[in-house]
Amino acid sequence: MLLGRVVAAVAGGLALYTAFPPLDWWLCAPLGIGLIVASLYRTRPRRAAWLGYLSAAVFLLPTVAWVRTIGDDVWFMLVGTESLFYAAMAALAALVFRLPAWPVWFGGLWVLMEWARSLVPIGGFPWARVAFSQGESLFTPYAALGGVPLVSFAVTLCGALLAQAVLSRRAAVVRRAVPVGLALAVPVLGLAVPRFGDEGRTVNIGIVQGNVPGRGMYALGDEPAVVLKNHANETKRLAQAVRDGKLPKPDLVVLPENSTDIDPYRDETARQIIHDSVQDVGVPTLIGAVVAIGAEHRATRSLVWDPVTGAGDYYDKQHLVPFGEYTPFKEIVLALWERASLVGRQSVAGDQPGDLKLGPVTIGAVNCYEVAYDDTVRGTVRAGGTPLVVQTNNASYAESNLPPQQLAMSKLRAVEHNRAVVTAATTGISAYVTPDGKVSWQTRELVADMNVVKVPVRTQETIATRVGALPEWALMVMGAAAVGVAAWRGRRRGDRMRNDG
Known part of the structure; x- marks a missing residue:
């Protein structure tokens, strides 16, 4: 079981890397996130943290390999530091997976993680956000609605929904088809985002x-x-x-x-x-x-x-x-x-x-x-x-x-x-x-x-220009609130078990 999780984490990190230029296999971004989710699902926060760190390191090492020009030591330090944000997100995700509609809350947590590492330390490092693998894809139009954070959310939600369909092995076929349909709907709905025409100048x-x-x-x-x-x-x-x-x-x-x-x-x-x-x-x-x-x-x-x-x-x-x-x-x-x-x-x-x-x-x-x-x-x-x-x-x-x-x-x-x-x-x-x-x-x-x-x-x-960071904050608050609810439910469950004992 643990070996399977490690393989999924490594495969997910590699798949996510291939979505970025110069390869530009953008469809691998939701697939990679789905594999990362599979490695974390129904595991304890501590194990989720190091699995998240592993998948991030596998993803970031080749993605920011350009840093090697400065020195391999700087490259390793950067990847090591940035991977900590993914580890923290993975530990919190282990709690969120216990909630209904968890792919949505997981997407909010991912946006929160990307926001945090774009801010700290020393001014942040916003490189390699998932949205930046979608320069020209079905997810790209979401940028006009909610900017880069909404694109990252859409890709992450799609990947999490695919993982949910695979992980729900005991569910009926019809119930498993629902997250697959929703996962396909996310990029397709991007085509409905209004386009702007030339203004003649x-x-x-x-x-x-x-x-x-x-x-x-x-x-x-x-x-x-x-x-x-x-x-x-x-x-x-x-x-x-x-x-x-x-x-x-x-x-x-x-x-x-x-x-x-x-x-x-x-x-x-x-x-x-x-x-x-x-x-x-x-x-x-x-x-x-x-x-x-x-x-x-x-x-x-x-x-x-x-x-x-x-x-x-x-x-x-x-x-x-x-x-x-x-x-x-x-x-x-x-x-x-x-x-x-x-x-x-x-x-x-x-x-x-x-x-x-x-x-x-x-x-x-x-x-x-x-x-x-x-x-x-x-x-x-x-x-x-x-x-x-x-x-x-x-x-x-x-x-x-x-x-x-x-x-x-x-x-x-x-x-x-x-x-x-x-x-x-x-x-x-x-x-x-x-x-x-x-x-x-x-x-x-x-x-x-x-x-x-x-x-x-x-x-x-x-709309993204006008509303600014509001979609990002809404998604982050949603993810953080889900963690709070999951922690509260876990504490109540623990109290009931102790009282029953």
């Missing part, structure tokens, strides 16, 4: 991917000016293609995060390189710059550059990458890990949404890691950002499973908010995602490339 956006000289932890090379020149030269190549009639004239151009690591406010050469390339293309351009803040700090900035007036409005990244852009517990970490010194000057987080006037539109600037955070993307859309522009630097993780996972997030965000998403990456994947979540154009990795894409400008808000 478009904008031409130039996308530049300049590439970098190095790989891995030293992707930007020893000379930061090379990265800046690569992107300036690719911008000029775009301008020449427009003059030659090979590409339509853009209304604005977008460069990636870290398209210059040299502060253009302080360095005249960097400022001149940027200004020359922007003047050549002749339209407002969004630059990804790392700029100094005082003597000891810096900011990761999305900077509007006008071909006449130069540097203008900007957005500073709000969700910073721990150990990448700043070092938590700096003194302790620097003493233990020499690699932490590569972070250098500590970044300061911004506190304003990324609505930036750029040419004829107000774009919604989202910076790399932030596309995984619901509140940041939603805040930018609510501030008037359309289309969304994701500037990203995945150079250290090129050709790993990180770039395709990040693109899947953009696909889900497009549907969630009824907004086109344009991604500019240093090394790829740069892309244009339509508001219905389809990738219309994308680059290969580790090549310099550019294009001009015609993007619809949408202003209609989805």
